Amino acid sequence: QPPEVTASEVVEAIEGAFGATHGQRRNHTKGMCAGGEFVGTAEAARHSRSPLFSGRPIPVVARFSLAGGNPKAPDTARSGRGMALEFRLPQGQLHHITMLNTPVFGAASPATFRDMMLALRPDPATGRPDPGRIEAFKASHPDHRAQAEYFAHNAPPASYASSAFWGIHTFKFVDGKDGVTLVRWKFVPQDGETRLTEDELKTAAPDFLERALIERTARGPVRWDMMVSIGQPGDVQDDPTVQWPAERKQFKAGTLTIATASPQKGGECEPINFDPLVMADGIAPTDDPVLRFRSPAYAVSFAKRLGER
Numbered sequence: 001q002p003p004e005v006t007a008s009e010v011v012e013a014i015e016g017a018f019g020a021t022h023g024q025r026r027n028h029t030k031g032m033c034a035g036g037e038f039v040g041t042a043e044a045a046r047h048s049r050s051p052l053f054s055g056r057p058i059p060v061v062a063r064f065s066l067a068g069g070n071p072k073a074p075d076t077a078r079s080g081r082g083m084a085l086e087f088r089l090p091q092g093q094l095h096h097i098t099m100l101n102t103p104v105f106g107a108a109s110p111a112t113f114r115d116m117m118l119a120l121r122p123d124p125a126t127g128r129p130d131p132g133r134i135e136a137f138k139a140s141h142p143d144h145r146a147q148a149e150y151f152a153h154n155a156p157p158a159s160y161a162s163s164a165f166w167g168i169h170t171f172k173f174v175d176g177k178d179g180v181t182l183v184r185w186k187f188v189p190q191d192g193e194t195r196l197t198e199d200e201l202k203t204a205a206p207d208f209l210e211r212a213l214i215e216r217t218a219r220g221p222v223r224w225d226m227m228v229s230i231g232q233p234g235d236v237q238d239d240p241t242v243q244w245p246a247e248r249k250q251f252k253a254g255t256l257t258i259a260t261a262s263p264q265k266g267g268e269c270e271p272i273n274f275d276p277l278v279m280a281d282g283i284a285p286t287d288d289p290v291l292r293f294r295s296p297a298y299a300v301s302f303a304k305r306l307g308e309r
């Protein structure tokens with residue numbers, strides 16, 4: 001039985017690690033807005049009755065971000081990049097998809113996430129995290145390893161437009177007869193995946209990502225294909241640190257087109273809480289404890305930032 005962890009406790013631990021930026025998200029603080037549309041495929045509609053896959057264009061409000069609560073994090077940091085999508089479905093319904101640029105997450109439980117934040121808390125004597133505490137955290141939390149290794153072996157993206165984003169958790173597609181398909185998905189950039197070179201890691205400007213996406217969308221729309229993998233009996237459902245075997249059957253569920261990009265200040269994405277449990281009928285969560293925990297944690301962060309405005 002894992003120790004009980006509360007959403008407020010975890011958000012306070014994030015604030016302890018990074019500080020709190022008044023009126024802003026406590027995590028993924030640095031980011032930008034974007035907009036476009038999504039068109040689903042007939043194959044997705046066979047597995048899920050979600051209006052997302054009607055085949056008609058669905059307006060999307062998007063936010064791209066850097067993981068962590070540092071609003072000035074350099075875009076060369078070996079940390080997560082986020083893509084958050086709010087689909088504006090007919091009749092005012094909403095659907096959220098909130099992803100990272102890694103195939104796995106760095107915690108199998110909220111407790112590990114909290115302990116990671118506690119380990120990152122700066123030592124008052126040096127103003128920096130204590131390397132000994134970070135090592136102790138890593139040694140005692142093997143579920144953190146897979147994502148850390150991914151970051152160690154994969155440089156950050158050269159542009160949001162050329163990054164893949166994974167849903168990471170397992171979800172359920174529910175069809176018209178209540179049939180359930182276990183799925184995981186990845187948004188694959190049609191621009192191809194490009195990462196910073198060793199040189200660029202040293203020389204790239206700290207805020208190049210925002211300018212790059214604004215310039216890229218000025219030249220024309222950017223597209224990602226939503227690729228869905230179908231789970232098999234025995235595949236992990238409730239652990240976002242474990243990947244499925246690569247040979248799982250895949251199909252294209254739709255294409256996301258991002259046509260506009262802007263700074264987040266005053267942008268449409270700024271006030272949105274991209275709670276991943278906001279889902280329309282036809283896609284449902286699994287019992288992944290991390291997925292379930294995200295919703296109350298985002299609510300705590302959202303309440304704090306709105307309350308400060």
Ligand code: HEM
Binds near residue numbers: 100110298
């Ligand atoms: C225990 C696990 C996690 C905790 C406690 C957590 C916490 C948070 C918090 C507090 C925010 C800011 C919410 C707001 O003020 O709007 C946030 C944002 C975000 N998180 Fe998580 N998170 C967790 C796991 C994940 C996972 C597994 C993913 C990806 C699959 C993810 C992707 C994102 C993204 C992309 C954002 C930025 C959303 C935006 O642009 O508004 N997080 N997270």
